[in-house]
Amino acid sequence: MTRDELKNRAIDYLAGKVTCKEFTEAATDYLEGSQTWLGWVRFQMHLGLCPGCRAYLRQMKKTIHTLGRLPEEPIPPAVRDELLQRFRTGKSR
């Protein structure tokens, strides 16, 4: 470990040591903004010092983004027409 790494880890430790494991368990809390302010600061500090957790967070964000890009289920025209037909007859009764 280099001097800088050692120094960074020491800062991390003093700042209320967040472990990488802890970060990975609470990444959704972090993304959802549901932590306390202090919790958020601790995580911010950890992220600033830890490339592994930065990579992890990026993977999580990209996972979420990729899930959102799954193609939409189209509505078959026949199903749509049938539903509209039902709406029409239902309202004319």
Add this chain to the structure above:
Amino acid sequence: MLAPERRVDQTQGTARSSNAIQDEQRLLAALRDGDEAAFALLVECYHGSLIRVAMAHVSDRSVAEEVVQETWIAVLEGLDRFESRSSLKTWIFSILTNKAKTRGVRESRHVTFSGVGSTDGEADEPAVDPSRFMASGFWVDHWASPPHLWDDDTPEKQFLTKEGMLYLEKAIQALPLNLRQVLVMRDVEGLGSKEVCAILEITEANQRVLLHRARSKVRQALEQYVGGGRRQP
């Protein structure tokens, strides 16, 4: 009348259609008025999402379609009685969830292996494989084998292919039911946290736990697919 051009901005894959309805009160009034365009808009906005959410419960696609059909019929029948205590959207998805639940239970009785019945038996499963952290020493619980830094195109590029999509769908289907429900609603269909809590009748804290487990499993699956699980040259 409701502007038909609203449908146009749904063409983008990223912005899920479920977000296209902004003025629910106006839509509701139009629906009660018998405005067919309003109902067409409603169907077009939510049908696809309803299918996906139904498929989180029942493994069979045609069953999912039936459940959605039943949901629409229930919506039509209940429209006049609907009180705006919840939003229209939440109400529709709640009807679906209840119907899908019933069908899912019925289905899993007949199907021996479907993955439908699994629930939260694995509450303590960690988000990341513990072997990837240091097991002891000063750096205990810090990365021993950190994740690979995905570049801008990863994993999106891989998952734009047919094979990639199929893999992702499989990863979702492999999730236990309660994780799958939350993930599909939140991350695939883009429903809000409050909406999902109301639909599933769970607390926000509970939802976050389920969502995190689900995301963690899918992330792991993507990492394996991308091949960067253990640092590559």
